[in-house]
Amino acid sequence: MPATPFASPGQADAANQSGAMSAPVEEPAGTITAETASRIFRWLCAGHVLVWTLLPALLYHNAPADSLEGLAWGRMWLSGYDKHPFLAPWLTALFSDLFGTVGWPIYLLGQLSVVTCFWAVRRIALPIVGPVGALLAVVVLEGIYYYNISAITFNPNVAMLATWALATWAFREALQRPDLLRWVRTGLFAGLATLAKYESAILFVVMLFALFALPEGRRAMRGKSFLAGIAAAVLVASPNLWWLITHDFAPFHYAMDSMNLAQGGLQPGNPALAQARHPYYAPLWFLLEQMGALLPMLLLYVPFVRWRDRNFSLRSFDRRFVLIMAVGPILVTELFAVTADIKLVARWGYSFFSLAGLALVLFFPPQLSAARWRRFGVLGLALLLVQVCGVCWSILVNPWLSGKPPYTTAAPRHEEAEFMHTWWHERQPGPLKYIAGDRWVISGMTAYSDERPTPYFEFSDAQSPWMSEADLRRDGGVLVHKLTGDGDSDEVISAIRQRFPGLEAETVTAFAHDTRAPVPPERLWIAILPPAAGRP
Numbered sequence: 001m002p003a004t005p006f007a008s009p010g011q012a013d014a015a016n017q018s019g020a021m022s023a024p025v026e027e028p029a030g031t032i033t034a035e036t037a038s039r040i041f042r043w044l045c046a047g048h049v050l051v052w053t054l055l056p057a058l059l060y061h062n063a064p065a066d067s068l069e070g071l072a073w074g075r076m077w078l079s080g081y082d083k084h085p086f087l088a089p090w091l092t093a094l095f096s097d098l099f100g101t102v103g104w105p106i107y108l109l110g111q112l113s114v115v116t117c118f119w120a121v122r123r124i125a126l127p128i129v130g131p132v133g134a135l136l137a138v139v140v141l142e143g144i145y146y147y148n149i150s151a152i153t154f155n156p157n158v159a160m161l162a163t164w165a166l167a168t169w170a171f172r173e174a175l176q177r178p179d180l181l182r183w184v185r186t187g188l189f190a191g192l193a194t195l196a197k198y199e200s201a202i203l204f205v206v207m208l209f210a211l212f213a214l215p216e217g218r219r220a221m222r223g224k225s226f227l228a229g230i231a232a233a234v235l236v237a238s239p240n241l242w243w244l245i246t247h248d249f250a251p252f253h254y255a256m257d258s259m260n261l262a263q264g265g266l267q268p269g270n271p272a273l274a275q276a277r278h279p280y281y282a283p284l285w286f287l288l289e290q291m292g293a294l295l296p297m298l299l300l301y302v303p304f305v306r307w308r309d310r311n312f313s314l315r316s317f318d319r320r321f322v323l324i325m326a327v328g329p330i331l332v333t334e335l336f337a338v339t340a341d342i343k344l345v346a347r348w349g350y351s352f353f354s355l356a357g358l359a360l361v362l363f364f365p366p367q368l369s370a371a372r373w374r375r376f377g378v379l380g381l382a383l384l385l386v387q388v389c390g391v392c393w394s395i396l397v398n399p400w401l402s403g404k405p406p407y408t409t410a411a412p413r414h415e416e417a418e419f420m421h422t423w424w425h426e427r428q429p430g431p432l433k434y435i436a437g438d439r440w441v442i443s444g445m446t447a448y449s450d451e452r453p454t455p456y457f458e459f460s461d462a463q464s465p466w467m468s469e470a471d472l473r474r475d476g477g478v479l480v481h482k483l484t485g486d487g488d489s490d491e492v493i494s495a496i497r498q499r500f501p502g503l504e505a506e507t508v509t510a511f512a513h514d515t516r517a518p519v520p521p522e523r524l525w526i527a528i529l530p531p532a533a534g535r536p
Helices: 007-017 034-059 064-074 088-097 104-143 158-176 180-198 198-213 215-219 226-247 250-260 281-304 316-338 356-363 370-402 413-425 441-447 469-475 489-499
Strands: 436-438 452-455 477-483 504-509 523-529
Touching: 007 477, 034 104, 034 436, 064 088, 064 441, 088 104, 088 158, 104 158, 104 281, 104 316, 104 356, 104 370, 158 180, 158 215, 158 316, 180 198, 198 250, 198 316, 226 250, 226 436, 281 316, 281 356, 281 370, 281 441, 316 356, 356 370, 413 441, 413 477, 413 504, 413 523, 436 441, 436 469, 441 452, 441 477, 452 469, 477 489, 489 523
Parallel strands: 436 452, 436 477
Antiparallel strands: 477 523, 504 523
């Protein structure tokens, strides 16, 4: 029988009695050594960062729309925005400005968040399953596209990968040894998770359940250290909490609108399902989407599994903890969706599965032979090749087949930014301070502009809390509307003209996407509002 690095259930339970810290299990002869496992982990992280930073840097004409929106937010340096907290926008602006370019620093930032998550997962796994098991618990996460392809677009979801995993690691440490240092550290990471995305509230609900459900949790809440941890979390999150109070909790209005949009619609383009109102439809579809995301990870793990060796014992603290933290988030989300009858979006499952690999290792103990590692390596390389080819296909081939541009990464934002400045400076003597209009278009235009005009999203003070309409009227700016051919553009443009009298130099200009495929260009209506020309 191939050797396995894990202790028997009795040994593991004995090591976890009364919440005691689990001791790493010595690796048997013939398996990967602890030193080798550590070295492989370092190479895995370095290779991951290299591949998923270089690939978009070579293929993308500009950064994805979400990242450019975050950059526009971040350069305003507010402690809150109309959709999300400030951690991801600030980091996006910091990295872009630090390296003096928009593009590869954003891709690098996303992958640093992923490997930070990997580091935290490994720290959780080491005392439970040892170095080899910890390595396996991390490396199978490469089978989940949230940790590679999807992480190219750095946004609050990707930032949450790191903060969620760090908070979970610190939380386990605090439950095991509930002293002041560990609870304060937990609070600090929980505060950072709040600043990454408000969805982290799901993690806090699961943590609260663990505190009351586990004997170790009930013991850990006793004393002032636990209260100090809560105080640390509130202190870290306080700048954003104060911003929420002073801005009518704007992101929560956005979240409620998102959750109630097209309720019950499971699949786009399916009228029968889109009109369904049964409260179980959306949760069921969300669950199926998450299972689809997990499927490649499960296939990666297959070479190590002997099904008769499965072990579902919950006698140890670590087994109960991992089960709660791995399964709890999706259960909380499903329960909330069923009771509130809301729409669920697949990307909301982004941070749920960082402990999925560790759960597999614990409950389906792997058989670690050289032959099984070789089969795993072949599967892993094949999956990486499929992922890389998928990105290349979407950029280079799919536009020829679909007749549509390859996402926003081929949008002509550089060219539009250059045209915007030329159009303004040929007609106005002063600098261009503001650009107003479609948030996805103007966030890209200002990102690739040397003058960095301030964006005024959707002509809305609520969506642009760093400025007001009065600023735009006083100093003037460029107004932009994307023409989509849906018949609504004339009405929108007429409304803009009525709202801002005195517009000059109106034009409609087409910009080619960065692809050789015969796809329609992007057409923009552009006008100039001279300083102090638009009366209320």
